[in-house]
Amino acid sequence: MKDLQSILELIRPISWGASDILRSYYRGEKQDDLNIEYKDNKGKDPVTEADLAVNSFILQKLQSELSGEDFGYISEETYQNQDGKNNSEWVWIIDPLDGTKDFINKTGEYAIHIALVRNKRPELALVAIPEAEKLYYAIKGGGTFVETRDGERKSVRVSERDNPQDLTLVVSRSHRNEKLNFLLSKLPCQNQKSVGSVGGKIVTIIEQQADIYISLSGKSAPKDWDMAAPELILTEAGGNYTHFDGTPLQYNTGDINQWGGLLASNGKCHEMLCKEAERILQDFS
Known part of the structure; x- marks a missing residue:
C-alpha cells in the first residue's frame, strides 16, 4: 500500500x-438545485443533491487514484447498501456534507469529513471547511495542519x-435534547459558542476559539462518519476525544452509531470533565 503521506497528497486536491462542488450548490450556479429529501418520514434527516454529488465525486476519485489498493469504503450516503462491518484492513469513512441543515439554512457552518481507519482507529484524516476555504488534516503521530486555498x-x-470555569463549550443549534441541556447547565464551564457540523465544532477547538464539545446520544446517535475525521485532527493537535468513561472511540465495528456520552476537549481538564459529566447525569430523571 502507498504510505500515508502519499495518500494524503492524493486526497488534499x-x-x-x-x-x-459544495460551494457551487451553496452560493453558485447550482444553488437552486438542492432537491431536498428526507431519509426518514419525520423530516429530521435531510439529504440534498449536493450531498449526493460530493459523495459520488469523492468515491470516484478515491477509487480511481487508489485503484490498485484494497480499501473498504463507508460513506453516509451509501452505507445502507452495505451489510455490517467492512472486512478490509483499511477503510475510508466519509461524510460528504456534515451539517446538511446548516448548509440548507445558509449558516456557512458545514464541512467535509474524510478518514482512513485501520483496526477500528483513524490513521489519516481530513476535515474541509468550504466557506472558510481551509483544509485541516492529520496523520497519526504527525500533528495537525491547516492549508488555505493559496497552498499555505x-x-x-x-x-x-x-481552569474549568474559563473553558468554552461549543454546542449544536439543532441536535439538542433535555438530557444534554441538563448536563450542559450543570457543568462548571458555562461559556458557550454555537457552531454547526461536528467538523466545524472540532475546528473551533483546534483554532482555540473553544475548548470542549459534548455529544450525548438519545433516541439516535452520531455516526462513524461524524466523528472519525474530527477525532484525529483534534487529538493530533493536542486534544482528547473519548467516551465519558475514558475509553477510545472505535469505528467500523458493524454498528455505525456512536452511542453514549462523548467528550472532545483541549485535553487540560478532560478526565475531570468526563467524571463530572457522569456524576451529573446520575441526577437526571
Whole structure:
C-alpha cells in the first residue's frame, strides 16, 4: 500500500474539488438545485443533491487514484447498501456534507469529513471547511495542519486553558435534547459558542476559539462518519476525544452509531470533565 503521506497528497486536491462542488450548490450556479429529501418520514434527516454529488465525486476519485489498493469504503450516503462491518484492513469513512441543515439554512457552518481507519482507529484524516476555504488534516503521530486555498500550510494546536470555569463549550443549534441541556447547565464551564457540523465544532477547538464539545446520544446517535475525521485532527493537535468513561472511540465495528456520552476537549481538564459529566447525569430523571 502507498504510505500515508502519499495518500494524503492524493486526497488534499480531492477535498478542494469536493469543496468547490459544495460551494457551487451553496452560493453558485447550482444553488437552486438542492432537491431536498428526507431519509426518514419525520423530516429530521435531510439529504440534498449536493450531498449526493460530493459523495459520488469523492468515491470516484478515491477509487480511481487508489485503484490498485484494497480499501473498504463507508460513506453516509451509501452505507445502507452495505451489510455490517467492512472486512478490509483499511477503510475510508466519509461524510460528504456534515451539517446538511446548516448548509440548507445558509449558516456557512458545514464541512467535509474524510478518514482512513485501520483496526477500528483513524490513521489519516481530513476535515474541509468550504466557506472558510481551509483544509485541516492529520496523520497519526504527525500533528495537525491547516492549508488555505493559496497552498499555505501551518501546524495548529489546541489552547492551554486549564481552569474549568474559563473553558468554552461549543454546542449544536439543532441536535439538542433535555438530557444534554441538563448536563450542559450543570457543568462548571458555562461559556458557550454555537457552531454547526461536528467538523466545524472540532475546528473551533483546534483554532482555540473553544475548548470542549459534548455529544450525548438519545433516541439516535452520531455516526462513524461524524466523528472519525474530527477525532484525529483534534487529538493530533493536542486534544482528547473519548467516551465519558475514558475509553477510545472505535469505528467500523458493524454498528455505525456512536452511542453514549462523548467528550472532545483541549485535553487540560478532560478526565475531570468526563467524571463530572457522569456524576451529573446520575441526577437526571
